Amino acid sequence: xxxxxxxxxxxxxxxxxxxxxxxxxxxxxxxxxxxxxxxxxxxxxxxxxxxxxxxxxxxxxxxxxxxxxxxxxxxxxxxxxxxxxxxxxxxxxxxxxxxxxxxxxxxxxxxxxxxxxxxxxxxxxxxxxxxxxxxxxxxxxxxxxxxxxxxxxxxxxxxxxxxxxxxxxxxxxxxxxxxxxxxxxxxxxxxxxxxxxxxxxxxxxxxxxxxxxxxxxxxxxxxxxx
Numbered sequence: 001x002x003x004x005x006x007x008x009x010x011x012x013x014x015x016x017x018x019x020x021x022x023x024x025x026x027x028x029x030x031x032x033x034x035x036x037x038x039x040x041x042x043x044x045x046x047x048x049x050x051x052x053x054x055x056x057x058x059x060x061x062x063x064x065x066x067x068x069x070x071x072x073x074x075x076x077x078x079x080x081x082x083x084x085x086x087x088x089x090x091x092x093x094x095x096x097x098x099x100x101x102x103x104x105x106x107x108x109x110x111x112x113x114x115x116x117x118x119x120x121x122x123x124x125x126x127x128x129x130x131x132x133x134x135x136x137x138x139x140x141x142x143x144x145x146x147x148x149x150x151x152x153x154x155x156x157x158x159x160x161x162x163x164x165x166x167x168x169x170x171x172x173x174x175x176x177x178x179x180x181x182x183x184x185x186x187x188x189x190x191x192x193x194x195x196x197x198x199x200x201x202x203x204x205x206x207x208x209x210x211x212x213x214x215x216x217x218x219x220x221x222x223x224x225x226x
Contacts, residue, residue: 023089023139026174031072031092041074041133045204049132049162050078052197052209056160057081057128066126066154068147069134070109073097085124087112122153129155133207135163139176148180152188152212159191159212181210190214 057065063082070076070086071093077100087110088094094111101107110123129151138144152159164177184191197209 023137023143023174026137028090028092031090031096041071045199045201046075046078048200049075049209053130053160054078054080056158056211060128060158062127062158064126065128065130066124067130067132068151068154069131070094070097073100075132076101076107082106083126084108085110085126087123089113123150125154125156127156128158128160130160132162133205135161135180136175136177136207138178139174144178148183148187152184152191155191155212155214157214161210161212162207163210164206165208165210177206184212188212190216 056062057080064085065079065081065083066085066087067076068087070088071090073086073093073096076084076086076097084107086094086097086107088097089112091111091113094109097107097109101109131147131151134147135144138147151161161180163180165179165181166177167179168177181193185193191212192215193210194213195209195211197211199205199208
């Protein structure tokens with residue numbers, strides 16, 4: 001089997017996992033098969049994302065970052081964060097990151113399915129909660145809404161999302177675009193969109209940066225979130 005045929009076979013196996021079990025199993029299959037988080041974590045696009053994030057961390061005096069969907073750590077290698085916790089649904093991705101950053105005491109990683117975690121145990125909070133190229137891969141509605149709850153629930157000051165913001169099925173089994181901004185504004189009124197940074201490489205990525213900051217909790221915020 002030549003290289004192209006092998007890659008098609010591996011991708012097909014990963015898609016099969018998505019159809020049978022869900023988005024978490026799709027990504028675990030990808031990493032277990034030796035595939036990466038994707039082209040968005042490499043090259044010019046990765047450098048653009050790192051510049052935006054590193055500048056924001058410095059400007060805002062961010063001391064801690066939690067990322068929901070750390071993947072294989074390729075994007076993280078360009079980060080300049082004082083303290084970082086990466087979480088992922090894929091145990092293989094978490095193990096890859098632990099090995100890659102084994103000598104970096106400022107970075108820790110957590111598998112969301114770790115049996116050592118207590119049932120319903122809350123994740124640690126951080127100044128900044130990150131979501132990079134994740135939302136449009138959450139094809140199940142329940143998983144998508146739970147993800148937003150965890151993302152905004154962990155943010156003490158800011159949330160940054162890098163994603164598309166529209167409603168449609170992209171044609172790929174593992175992509176479902178979401179108009180998440182509308183839902184964030186409805187369900188998390190204690191956060192306000194303060195900045196949008198357009199991606200300068202639209203041929204490489206359909207996502208942009210959306211930056212949210214916490215404001216004083218408005219009356220009725222808890223009831224509106226339900």
